[in-house]
Amino acid sequence: MSVVNYTRTLQKVILNIGPRCYHRWVTTASVALRIRDSKQNFRCRLWCGLLTPVHYQYSTEGNTSKVPSVATWEPVLENQLPPAKQVPADLVDKLERLALVDFPNQEGLVCLKKAIRFADQLHVVDTEGVDPMDSVLENRALYLREDAVAEGDCADRLLQLSKDTVEEYFVAPPGNIPLPGREEC
Amino acid sequence: MAASSAGIGTLLCKNINKQIEIFYPTNRRYTWCVIRRICTSISRFRCQGQIKRKSAPKELVGVVGLEVHAQIQSITKLFSGSQVRFQAPPNSLVSFFDASLPGTLPVLNRRCVEAAVMTGLALDCVINRKSLFDRKHYFYADLPAGYQITQQRRPIAVDGTLTYSHLGGTRRNTLITKSVRIKQIQLEQDSGKSLHDDRRGQTLIDLNRAGVGLMELVMEPDMSCGEEAAAAVRELQLILQALGTCQGHMDEGQLRVDANVSVHRPGDPWGVRTEVKNINSGRNLARAIDYEIQRQVGVLKNGGTVQNETRSFDRKSGFMPEPNLPPLIVYDRPSTAPPCVHPSQVVVLEEVRAGLPELPRARRTRLVESYDILPEHSFTLVNEDGLTDYFEAVVKETKAGPRKVIGWVNQVLLGLLHHHSLSVSQSPVTPQMLAQLLNLQENGQISSSVAKQVFQELWRAPGKTAQQIIQEQDLGIVSNTTEIHRICQKVVDSHPDQVQAIRGGNKKVLNKLMGLVQKETKGRADPVLVRSILEEKTS
Numbered sequence: 001m002s003v004v005n006y007t008r009t010l011q012k013v014i015l016n017i018g019p020r021c022y023h024r025w026v027t028t029a030s031v032a033l034r035i036r037d038s039k040q041n042f043r044c045r046l047w048c049g050l051l052t053p054v055h056y057q058y059s060t061e062g063n064t065s066k067v068p069s070v071a072t073w074e075p076v077l078e079n080q081l082p083p084a085k086q087v088p089a090d091l092v093d094k095l096e097r098l099a100l101v102d103f104p105n106q107e108g109l110v111c112l113k114k115a116i117r118f119a120d121q122l123h124v125v126d127t128e129g130v131d132p133m134d135s136v137l138e139n140r141a142l143y144l145r146e147d148a149v150a151e152g153d154c155a156d157r158l159l160q161l162s163k164d165t166v167e168e169y170f171v172a173p174p175g176n177i178p179l180p181g182r183e184e185c
Numbered sequence: 186m187a188a189s190s191a192g193i194g195t196l197l198c199k200n201i202n203k204q205i206e207i208f209y210p211t212n213r214r215y216t217w218c219v220i221r222r223i224c225t226s227i228s229r230f231r232c233q234g235q236i237k238r239k240s241a242p243k244e245l246v247g248v249v250g251l252e253v254h255a256q257i258q259s260i261t262k263l264f265s266g267s268q269v270r271f272q273a274p275p276n277s278l279v280s281f282f283d284a285s286l287p288g289t290l291p292v293l294n295r296r297c298v299e300a301a302v303m304t305g306l307a308l309d310c311v312i313n314r315k316s317l318f319d320r321k322h323y324f325y326a327d328l329p330a331g332y333q334i335t336q337q338r339r340p341i342a343v344d345g346t347l348t349y350s351h352l353g354g355t356r357r358n359t360l361i362t363k364s365v366r367i368k369q370i371q372l373e374q375d376s377g378k379s380l381h382d383d384r385r386g387q388t389l390i391d392l393n394r395a396g397v398g399l400m401e402l403v404m405e406p407d408m409s410c411g412e413e414a415a416a417a418v419r420e421l422q423l424i425l426q427a428l429g430t431c432q433g434h435m436d437e438g439q440l441r442v443d444a445n446v447s448v449h450r451p452g453d454p455w456g457v458r459t460e461v462k463n464i465n466s467g468r469n470l471a472r473a474i475d476y477e478i479q480r481q482v483g484v485l486k487n488g489g490t491v492q493n494e495t496r497s498f499d500r501k502s503g504f505m506p507e508p509n510l511p512p513l514i515v516y517d518r519p520s521t522a523p524p525c526v527h528p529s530q531v532v533v534l535e536e537v538r539a540g541l542p543e544l545p546r547a548r549r550t551r552l553v554e555s556y557d558i559l560p561e562h563s564f565t566l567v568n569e570d571g572l573t574d575y576f577e578a579v580v581k582e583t584k585a586g587p588r589k590v591i592g593w594v595n596q597v598l599l600g601l602l603h604h605h606s607l608s609v610s611q612s613p614v615t616p617q618m619l620a621q622l623l624n625l626q627e628n629g630q631i632s633s634s635v636a637k638q639v640f641q642e643l644w645r646a647p648g649k650t651a652q653q654i655i656q657e658q659d660l661g662i663v664s665n666t667t668e669i670h671r672i673c674q675k676v677v678d679s680h681p682d683q684v685q686a687i688r689g690g691n692k693k694v695l696n697k698l699m700g701l702v703q704k705e706t707k708g709r710a711d712p713v714l715v716r717s718i719l720e721e722k723t724s
Binding site for chain 1: 259260261265266267268274275276277278279280281282284286292293294295296297298317322324326379380386387388389390391392502503506507508509510511512513514523526529530532
């Protein structure tokens with residue numbers, strides 16, 4: 001949130017207005033101008049000593065949160081979804097292997113199908129011409145660390161966390177335990 | 186050249202009566218087991234052109250693609266601040282992030298980015314200005330997080346070329362230059378090490394190596410035999426060592442090569458690939474690839490099909506974008522970098538390019554141009570660690586021409602080094618000693634055959650100088666003409682039929698007489714003088 005400059009009196013006023021305000025005590029005095037923006041939000045423009053315009057947004061009294069009072073989402077109807085895909089047995093096996101999740105019985109498979117159907121709702125959204133976003137950090141700068149030793153040398157603390165250790169090595173079962181075949185289930 | 190019955194047109198069979206350990210593709214990642222010890226004759230593929238004959242069916246050729254994992258030479262790991270060291274007490278170089286304790290996040294090491302960009306530039310790659318990180322999920326005990334952070338979708342460098350050479354031809358003294366395309370170079374994490382204790386049925390995990398930065402170089406399958414693959418890997422080793430991005434010791438695991446081998450007939454679609462993993466030297470790589478090609482050819486000729494035993498080959502599932510890392514941006518010029526960002530936070534291509542050192546191929550060209558030697562000579566010089574410096578040191582101190590020095594360095598010195606399995610730095614004969622010896626030869630104090638003898642002596646007893654050896658064994662050149670006349674006369678008198686042959690016109694017999702004279706003088710006579718005297722006497 002941006003730095004906001006206040007006088008003491010203004011501080012009190014804003015506290016009365018609502019809980020969604022962020023503020024910081026600073027020494028320079030400022031003048032506040034309140035412009036009524038819409039029925040529900042005020043936009044408060046504060047000029048600090050350096051004459052830098054600063055914006056922040058807060059809500060009026062009465063409507064204390066951004067969560068609407070009435071539900072605004074619409075349920076997606078079954079006919080809007082694409083046709084349900086069948087999940088073949090070997091795909092279930094592959095999923096079990098990749099995710100190490102057990103689908104032991106018919107109930108598990110029904111649950112899986114329901115989960116897939118729920119996720120199918122995403123297909124209703126029109127994403128024509130929109131690039132997929134793979135990280136909310138897309139516009140951030142990746143921090144590059146200097147190549148200097150800063151960590152390590154805590155073998156004893158790490159080994160304490162493991163149930164089984166042998167002379168400063170962690171112990172694991174040999175290789176990967178193969179999952180039981182379909183016949184053995 | 187007649188085609189052998191095996192059907193491979195240019196196959197040369199060599200009987201090698203050695204036991205060879207073959208590393209076989211297995212299901213386990215980074216574990217190897219010796220399948221069998223084999224006493225067999227291995228057919229060495231000489232990688233020569235195919236003989237095209239319209240009547241014969243097309244022969245099966247090998248197709249080899251390499252995947253190289255090079256450990257980045259940096260002080261700390263790729264995403265954490267723990268140290269990178271080869272041998273250390275188990276689990277002592279592990280930070281909380283490397284052990285994947287909850288709440289830890291990756292922080293990218295700037296040095297690793299620079300190393301990847303330098304390698305990309307040295308291999309003529311296109312550097313992606315924006316590259317992304319992904320997670321590759323799989324379960325294995327030495328991967329504590331359950332995923333490896335890699336750059337599958339958009340790696341840091343794509344579309345490069347590795348140009349390599351190897352000595353081929355009938356006498357293995359012609360330089361053949363080839364190139365292989367590099368599909369991509371990506372940054373990724375290394376996994377830990379697992380030691381298998383089969384007796385107690387458990388695996389011991391050491392996470393010292395977990396998280397170390399690797400550059401994965403994926404090459405297109407442009408090679409056709411083990412020799413080419415070994416030469417390509419050697420060239421890559423030299424480039425990485427010159428750049429300083431990787432030390433390239435295959436035996437220490439700093440350079441890991443996996444080969445994908447298949448066979449097919451030219452023009453047909455590619456055959457089934459098998460993977461050859463965990464090779465610890467260039468020679469083993471060549472042998473393992475050739476063996477695998479031969480095995481697959483054998484299977485196909487017997488009507489069988491090649492089984493792909495490595496599972497999840499070229500997998501397309503289990504990838505997910507890394508949510509904790511924004512895209513990695515590399516800038517072209519300092520002016521294109523965002524203005525209010527600290528210079529330590531930006532990697533600028535122009536600066537990295539300006540900082541590239543002399544690459545091996547530039548070094549070879551420079552040697553050829555400045556010393557007027559053949560490309561084959563400079564190839565041998567650069568190929569052997571430290572030989573170039575040795576050669577340059579000798580040339581500086583001796584008045585013999587570079588071409589003469591090359592002969593001594595590449596054949597005499599290198600031959601002895603290989604025979605005793607020594608490296609150039611371990612050579613008992615220093616450049617200064619060789620320079621002195623060559624100076625003595627140039628001055629005319631010893632003949633060339635004596636020089637070789639003295640070299641052998643210097644090798645055996647490096648404490649003495651060449652001068653001392655010459656004086657002790659009285660190997661100085663005999664230029665006393667009366668003495669030589671006497672010996673020549675003796676030889677001429679004792680071989681009258683040879684003299685007749687020479688007078689009859691057969692000049693080659695003169696060499697035999699010269700040999701006899703040299704034997705009498707123990708190789709100390711000046712050959713030019715002896716020849717002229719003999720010619721005079723037999724005319």
